[in-house]
Each structure stands twice: as C-alpha cells, then as structure tokens.
Amino acid sequence: MKMKLPMKFRMLQLICERSIQLKIINTDEIIKLIKLEYGNERQCCTKTIKTHILALKSVGLIAEIHVCQKENQLISEYKSTRAGINKMKLIPNTAESYKEWLPFKGQVGVLVNHNS
Amino acid sequence: MLETVASLTLKRDLHYAKRGIGNCLISGITWGMDAVLLGYLLTKYPFNDPNTAMQASLIAACIHTGFSSFFILLYNFYTGKTKEFGRCLFSKMGVLIIISAVLSGPVAMSGYLLGINMAGASYTAVITSSYPAIGTILAVMFLKEKLNKRTLIGILLCVAGAIITGYVSPTNTVHSTFYLGVVFAFIAALGWGLEGVFGAYAMDVVDPEIAISVRQTVSFLMYIFFVIPFINGFELLVHSFTASNVLVLIAAGIVCSVSYISWYLGLSMTGVGRAMALNITYPIWVIILDWLINGVHASPNLIIGCLVIVFGAILVSGNPKGMLTLREYKE
Numbered sequence: 001m002k003m004k005l006p007m008k009f010r011m012l013q014l015i016c017e018r019s020i021q022l023k024i025i026n027t028d029e030i031i032k033l034i035k036l037e038y039g040n041e042r043q044c045c046t047k048t049i050k051t052h053i054l055a056l057k058s059v060g061l062i063a064e065i066h067v068c069q070k071e072n073q074l075i076s077e078y079k080s081t082r083a084g085i086n087k088m089k090l091i092p093n094t095a096e097s098y099k100e101w102l103p104f105k106g107q108v109g110v111l112v113n114h115n116s
Numbered sequence: 117m118l119e120t121v122a123s124l125t126l127k128r129d130l131h132y133a134k135r136g137i138g139n140c141l142i143s144g145i146t147w148g149m150d151a152v153l154l155g156y157l158l159t160k161y162p163f164n165d166p167n168t169a170m171q172a173s174l175i176a177a178c179i180h181t182g183f184s185s186f187f188i189l190l191y192n193f194y195t196g197k198t199k200e201f202g203r204c205l206f207s208k209m210g211v212l213i214i215i216s217a218v219l220s221g222p223v224a225m226s227g228y229l230l231g232i233n234m235a236g237a238s239y240t241a242v243i244t245s246s247y248p249a250i251g252t253i254l255a256v257m258f259l260k261e262k263l264n265k266r267t268l269i270g271i272l273l274c275v276a277g278a279i280i281t282g283y284v285s286p287t288n289t290v291h292s293t294f295y296l297g298v299v300f301a302f303i304a305a306l307g308w309g310l311e312g313v314f315g316a317y318a319m320d321v322v323d324p325e326i327a328i329s330v331r332q333t334v335s336f337l338m339y340i341f342f343v344i345p346f347i348n349g350f351e352l353l354v355h356s357f358t359a360s361n362v363l364v365l366i367a368a369g370i371v372c373s374v375s376y377i378s379w380y381l382g383l384s385m386t387g388v389g390r391a392m393a394l395n396i397t398y399p400i401w402v403i404i405l406d407w408l409i410n411g412v413h414a415s416p417n418l419i420i421g422c423l424v425i426v427f428g429a430i431l432v433s434g435n436p437k438g439m440l441t442l443r444e445y446k447e
Contacts, residue, residue, distance in 0.1 A: 003202065003203055003206055004199075004203055005203060005207070006200055006203045006204050006207065006209070006321060006322050006323060006326065007200065007323070008321055008322060008323055009207070009209075009321035009322065012321055041196050041197075041199060042195065042196020042197075043195055043196040043197045043200065043323075044196075051132075052323070054128075054129070054132045055319075055384055055385065056320075058129075058132065058133075058385065058440065058441065058442050059320055059384075059442050059443055060441060060442070060443045060444070061320060064125075067121050067122075067124075067125050068121060069120070069121050069124070074121070074124055074125060074128060076125075083443075087320065087321055090207070090208045090209065090321065092206065092207050092208055094206060095207070
C-alpha cells in the first residue's frame with residue numbers, strides 16, 4: 001500500500017527537487033503545492049507550513065536565498081543544502097512520491113557542484 | 117525597504133527561536149509539576165507498600181505513560197494530524213523513534229530504578245543528572261550541532277545544578293551489586309541522552325507533535341508487553357485504579373503530555389543541548405511547588421543547586437541570535 005510522506009518531509013522533497021533542477025521555490029509555491037496534496041487535512045494550514053519551513057531552515061536542510069515583501073507578507077526563496085539532499089535517502093519505497101524522486105537520484109552531484 | 121525586509125526576517129527568526137526557548141521552559145515547569153503529582157501518587161495505596169516499591173514505580177510509570185499517550189493522540193486528532201501518525205510509523209524515521217522510545221522509556225526507567233536499588237539514590241541521581249551532557253556530546257558528534265562556549269558553560273552549569281539538588285550523602289555501606297547499579301544508572305543516562313539525539317534527527321522531517329505521539333505510544337506498549345509481565349505486576353496494575361488514584365493519574369497524564377509535547381518542540385526548535393539544559397530546570401519547579409503545596413522547606417543544597425541551574429539556564433537561553441542556525445554542515 002502506498003502512503004504519503006509526512007507533510008514536513010514532503011516539503012523538503014519538493015525543495016530538493018527544485019534545487020536539483022537549479023530552480024528556486026518560494027513560500028507561496030510551497031504552500032500551494034502542499035495544499036494540493038494535503039489540503040483535505042486540518043493540519044494543512046499556512047501557519048503550520050511556515051513553521052515547518054522555519055524548522056527545516058534552522059537545522060540547515062534548506063537555505064533562504066532571497067526574501068522580499070509582498071502585501072505585508074515575507075516571501076522567501078529557498079534552495080536545498082547538501083544535508084537536505086542527503087535526507088532524501090530516507091524516502092521509503094512505499095511512499096507515493098518515491099517514484100517522483102527516482103529521476104533526480106542520479107543528479108544529486110549537480111546540486112552539490114552548484115552549491116560549492 | 118531592504119533594511120525593513122532584513123529586520124523583518126530577523127524578527128521572524130528570533131520569534132521562532134524564542135518560541136523554542138519558551139517550549140523548553142514549559143517542558144521544565146510541567147515536568148516539575150508532573151514529578152510532584154507522581155510523588156504524591158507514590159504515597160497512596162497500592163504504591164506505598166514497601167514490599168512492592170520497585171514494582172510500584174514501574175507500574176506508575178506505565179500507567180502515566182499510557183494516559184499521556186492517550187491524551188497526545190487526542191490532541192493530534194484535534195489538530196488534524198492523525199494520518200501523520202501512520203506516515204511516520206511506516207517511514208524510516210518511525211523506526212528511529214521506536215528505538216528512541218524503547219531506550220528512553222522502559223530501558224532508561226528500569227536502569228534508573230535498578231540503579232537506585234543497587235547503588236543507592238545518591239550515586240544514581242548524580243549519574244542520571246548528567247544526561248544533558250551526554251546528549252550534548254552526542255548531538256555535537258552526530259548532528260553537527262553548533263554550540264558556543266557560553267552555551268556549553270550554561271549546559272554544564274545546569275547539569276551541575278541538577279546534581280547538587282539531587283545530591284544525598286552516600287552511605288558508607290557498599291553493596292556487592294554497587295558497580296552493577298552504577299552501570300544501570302549510566303544506561304539510564306545514555307538512554308535519555310540518546311532519545312534527544314534520535315528524536316531531533318527524526319524531527320528534521322517529522323512533525324514533533326507526531327514524533328512524541330509515536331514515542332509515548334510505543335513506550336506504553338513496551339511497558340505493557342515486556343516490563344509488566346517481567347515484574348509480574350498485572351495484579352498491582354489493576355489495584356492501582358482506585359477512585360482517588362485515577363484522578364491524580366489523569367491529571368499527571370495531561371501535565372506529562374504538555375511537558376513532552378513542549379519538550380519535543382523545544383528539541384526541534386532550539387537543538388538538543390539547549391533543550392536538555394532548559395528541561396533539567398525542573399528541580400526548581402519541584403521545590404517551588406513542594407513548598408507551595410506541601411509546605412516543604414528547601415535545604416541549602418537545593419537552594420544552591422537551583423541558583424546554579426538558573427544561572428546556567430540564563431547562559432543557555434540568553435542569546436536567541438545564537439539559535440538561528442542550529443547546525444553546521446559543510447556545503
């Protein structure tokens with residue numbers, strides 16, 4: 001049986017995938033994508049998502065690379081760090097998003113070189 | 117405009133760090149309240165029978181963990197995180213939390229009680245109070261946790277203060293099982309230290325409120341299926357549910373739930389070293405509550421120990437700017 005990843009883990013996966021594609025993802029996009037997948041759950045609210053983002057940032061799994069202000073709201077752009085990418089090894093093959101990660105698996109070096 | 121954005125970003129990050137410190141302090145206060153409630157419970161029938169003192173402590177811990185597990189599950193149901201429980205349990209992180217639950221629950225608790233029984237309360241209290249130091253060393257080694265000198269001194273002061281408050285002059289009689297008791301006390305300290313590190317690692321990708329729910333549930337099941345049958349304690353377990361005890365157990369379960377949720381949030385938001393140092397401020401609250409409720413006056417070593425803890429806690433939490441980046445990874 002396939003199961004969704006824990007919401008916080010899924011957020012990290014989205015940021016890692018964007019980073020490997022050398023693309024940037026911002027707070028609004030993360031909220032939008034997560035609400036598409038977890039929106040039917042009461043836990044899935046902007047406040048919780050933003051708290052998870054700060055938690056990922058504080059332990060160094062993602063890095064905030066640019067911040068701007070839009071309608072009195074801070075919109076941050078994020079990329080994954082090497083430590084964040086290393087966490088992707090922990091995605092179980094029973095997870096719904098496991099197959100989504102497979103194409104990126106071999107491209108981890110791209111991001112590592114990009115960061116250094 | 118740029119300055120405004122920068123200052124708003126700093127304000128947001130500092131608010132997050134301060135919330136982490138707040139959670140750690142709440143965990144310490146409620147753990148103190150919990151200790152007072154459990155201390156009161158252990159003076160009641162059937163826990164007060166000297167012939168079953170060892171059994172009673174483990175049974176009290178089992179029921180207390182069970183109630184706490186139930187209340188945390190209820191809380192997660194209320195916050196709409198029920199599905200996360202299964203997701204966490206069936207992920208690789210779930211395995212880590214299960215190991216941590218086994219180590220910090222039945223293993224550490226049994227080690228603590230066996231330590232008291234074999235080596236005496238004084239040595240056991242001193243050894244087990246060192247768990248934040250063990251946790252900090254492990255966090256620096258394995259999680260690459262970043263701690264400055266001031267924070268490290270603060271953590272050491274909190275540990276020293278906890279040792280002073282729990283210190284009882286050892287007796288001159290050394291039992292033949294003394295060294296084995298010391299080993300058990302170290303097992304307890306290691307178990308609690310490892311819980312922080314394993315928990316923090318798992319909470320990198322798992323919601324802390326779910327991590328603690330898994331931890332408490334697994335811990336309770338371990339007690340029920342392994343510890344209680346081993347000590348032959350089912351009869352005592354059933355007798356524990358007297359009308360007056362149930363009320364105390366429910367209250368302790370609620371307080372314990374608040375304490376553990378705050379503790380795990382603190383671990384995730386401020387790092388292992390700081391969270392453990394602030395959690396170990398609980399002797400202060402035990403002393404204050406004991407004085408308020410039971411009129412117990414603190415002895416000099418309790419007052420000195422508390423002052424040392426307060427000073428250490430100020431050093432640990434005094435500079436939230438040091439918590440904006442908890443770990444140091446090479447990019």
